[in-house]
Amino acid sequence: MDPSQVDVPPLKDLTIDNITDNVKLINSQCPNPRLKYILERVVQHLHDFARETRLSHDEWMTGLLFLTAVGQICTDVRQEFILLSDVLGLSLLVDSIDHPKPPASTEGTVLGPFHSHEAENAPNGSQIAHDPDGEPCLVLCTIKDTQGKPIGGVKIDIWETDSKGFYDVQYAGREGPDQRAVMESDKEGLFWFKAIVPVPYPIPHDGPVGKLLVQLKRHCYRPSHMHFMFAKEGYDHLITALYLRGDPYETSDAVFGVKESLLIDLGTVNADQAKQYGVKEGSKLMSYDFVLVTEEGSRKLREKNAMEATKKLGLKMKLWNGLPVPDVD
């Protein structure tokens, strides 16, 4: 680099009190207003955190080595940074901000680190879980819009653990995907499949995040649930899950995913259903009516919430690609 091109505000003699403004100043050349705002806030919070806690050099190093370990344990099928975000409640918060739901619609929840792109397409009625020790569960669901109109052609990603509480990707010697599928709703907005009754399970706790939970005296369990993800053009992407009411971890989910509206009671398959769906009478039944919001409706609500919330925080903002940036004009 030609040093004559150095064209940044001069810095010198940085102190505890002026370092933050200086770092912001040097970052302020960023041409992307959104990235500039995000970095401005990252720097302010990082520095405030260090000043408030009087962070020691040893603690700083412990933190950096912790983050390094979190990064290094990540693989194609394990994302420890998502898990860290989950146990700190950040994932739930970001989902709530990005996918606001009007009262009549289905709430979202955490994606978790175990969604994979390996799931096979499965027609209605498929057996998606093959663990012989799992308790059979018929799943009957509908998808509607906020006016109650069925939505067909929705791509639905479904994933759950086996009866031992492990996802397929957690087995080193696995032969292929299991307990997961990609389905499509029919013209009546229906989709149905055969799975197993979800069980509680520990999040992966053999890595740095698990060690952190031990230090915090927190358990690493999630209550029984099944994941669902819905995608169709024109509709807001919905990542959610259904939780079994009465689970021992219902009110202490390690990743803060449970919501009242997503708690369900399992039913029992009656004689007619048994005949119609080809399952045993008396077996477990999970049913739910999902309600999707349009992309347009979600965008408008998100932008309205963003402007209201930032105004409430005393910030003068404008929207840039749908996201707030400081209004400096």
Added chain:
Amino acid sequence: MDPSQVDVPPLKDLTIDNITDNVKLINSQCPNPRLKYILERVVQHLHDFARETRLSHDEWMTGLLFLTAVGQICTDVRQEFILLSDVLGLSLLVDSIDHPKPPASTEGTVLGPFHSHEAENAPNGSQIAHDPDGEPCLVLCTIKDTQGKPIGGVKIDIWETDSKGFYDVQYAGREGPDQRAVMESDKEGLFWFKAIVPVPYPIPHDGPVGKLLVQLKRHCYRPSHMHFMFAKEGYDHLITALYLRGDPYETSDAVFGVKESLLIDLGTVNADQAKQYGVKEGSKLMSYDFVLVTEEGSRKLREKNAMEATKKLGLKMKLWNGLPVPDVD
């Protein structure tokens, strides 16, 4: 885990507004008051950051993948998280907080990611840099306490780049350490060695941190400097560096390390010095009188600053192992 042992405050129906208090509540079981306080502030700042920026799911994922990449590029000889901390001004801030310096003493600065533990012990007078293209530089320094009394037996770690601006550890095929040494001050507090004139150099910019700097339109250069680290029982550990005045990057150091008191002008070796130290007359001379603070003096100043600063922030704190924690009694 036995679910009957679940003994945490019940959580449910988490929203944008109540998630933070809920995460703090579940973390509040942490028996270590310092870790509890640190986590409390991490959660508050992380969540405030997401709320203020209305962080989108895509941005959240971009951030997590960035941090993952930072972790994954780390090796035994590359610490990209330290580099990230450096370019965000956090390293300088933490050093300033943890190692406060009374007016008469030598200021600290960033450690940087290139200190290694491979440096060999070298007696006074050693040639510690062997790059034939480097401009020879005699380094003559003293170490004193704040009363002006020489301190002998101080372990001094010294490291600099070669003439091309690279540290030894940046060469894949290197045969051993170079441009670094561990020395000891003599009874008069003197230490001296033969090195090369430092040159400006780019911090490693082929990784995620380099890509971030490009996005921010920041250059990745550090002004010419030589690193020094001082250790002796009873004295506060000092990590510092000397910077060459007039360097083109003097006021725009990529890692915010330059301080007025650490800027020096190189001198010229005179005839007497040339004879005494066995170097050419007229060659470059770096000299500096370092002043160390006692461990006790540094501790007292750090604790005084911590109590004053947190009080100024409106926090009611007490010291726990020398570091502030909320005073809840």
